[in-house]
Amino acid sequence: GAGVSQTPSNKVTEKGKYVELRCDPISGHTALYWYRQSLGQGPEFLIYFQGTGAADDSGLPNDRFFAVRPEGSVSTLKIQRTERGDSAVYLCASSPALLHNEQFFGPGTRLTVL
Amino acid sequence: AQSVAQPEDQVNVAEGNPLTVKCTYSVSGNPYLFWYVQYPNRGLQFLLKYITGDNLVKGSYGFEAEFNKSQTSFHLKKPSALVSDSALYFCAVREQTGANNLFFGTGTRLTVIP
Numbered sequence: 001g002a003g004v005s006q007t008p009s010n011k012v013t014e015k016g017k018y019v020e021l022r023c024d025p026i027s028g029h030t031a032l033y034w035y036r037q038s039l040g041q042g043p044e045f046l047i048y049f050q051g052t053g054a055a056d057d058s059g060l061p062n063d064r065f066f067a068v069r070p071e072g073s074v075s076t077l078k079i080q081r082t083e084r085g086d087s088a089v090y091l092c093a094s095s096p097a098l099l100h101n102e103q104f105f106g107p108g109t110r111l112t113v114l
Numbered sequence: 115a116q117s118v119a120q121p122e123d124q125v126n127v128a129e130g131n132p133l134t135v136k137c138t139y140s141v142s143g144n145p146y147l148f149w150y151v152q153y154p155n156r157g158l159q160f161l162l163k164y165i166t167g168d169n170l171v172k173g174s175y176g177f178e179a180e181f182n183k184s185q186t187s188f189h190l191k192k193p194s195a196l197v198s199d200s201a202l203y204f205c206a207v208r209e210q211t212g213a214n215n216l217f218f219g220t221g222t223r224l225t226v227i228p
Contacts, residue, residue: 004157033215042118042204042218043158056213091157102148103216105158 002026004106006092012112013082021077021109025094032075033103034067035091043091049075050097082113116141116212118205120219127195128227135190135222137205144210147188149179152202152221161203164188175199195226 005024013019025032031050035043045059049069057067064082069075079086089110093103117140127133139145149161162173169181179190188205202223206216 031214035215040220042206042220043216045213045215045217048214050214056215058213059215093158102160102163104160105150107155107157 004092004094004104006090006106006109008109009107010110010112012114014114015082015084017082017113019079019082019111021079021090021111023075023077023092023094023106025073025075025092026104027073028096029094029104030072030097031095031103032069033093033095034075034077035093037089037091037108039088046077046090079111082111084113087111087113116207116209116217118207118217118219120203120205120222122222123220124223124225126225126227129197130194133192133195133199133224133226135203135205135224137188137190137219138186139188139205139207140186141207141209141212143212146208146210147179147181148206148208148216149173149177149188149190150204150206150218152204154201158204161190195224197226197228200224200226 007022034046037043047067048056052072064080067077089108091108093105095101095103119138147164150158162171164171164181172178202221204221205219
């Protein structure tokens with residue numbers, strides 16, 4: 001079946017601009033996660049959705065970052081007033097509801113802020 | 115607080131030899147443990163997980179890992195390495211009763227030499 005998809009695969013923007021990154025999870029997966037992976041590092045948690053609601057947004061670095069999942073499926077990560085330090089690969093993952101289930105990751109969106 | 119340590123940035127092994135990629139973890143409760151592999155320009159792929167029960171866990175592509183509670187370790191192993199195993203490997207942990215997100219190590223680059 002189809003895996004997690006993310007669009008765009010690459011995004012180049014200028015400092016101060018607004019960007020949106022999209023994630024399409026595996027159909028039927030109620031849990032959705034956003035992570036950020038910087039060069040040479042492991043993925044770092046940003047936000048977790050269970051259904052439509054953000055169950056845990058403790059990983060968002062500041063209020064420039066926001067994410068939504070209005071219908072409990074597709075999610076959008078929104079970054080306002082981008083900074084060069086936001087440059088990274090943004091990963092989305094989904095899983096069934098049970099906590100011990102593995103997360104299935106998308107290919108990521110590489111964001112470059114000039 | 116949860117954390118994962120992968121003490122080796124790079125592991126080199128000759129094709130056909132056994133390989134080990136090390137991982138130690140820290141959680142306040144009981145862990146769920148995962149290994150993921152990342153190939154260039156591709157998303158993280160799930161290899162195996164420890165939930166409960168048998169300490170030796172078998173996963174995809176002939177990989178296995180052993181959970182050692184006293185040493186808080188979850189080392190990844192394979193009896194005979196293939197050149198195609200060359201990739202970036204990440205260990206991850208979550209608490210069984212804690213936050214839903216995964217905590218990742220910084221990754222170990224495995225190179226299998228023909």
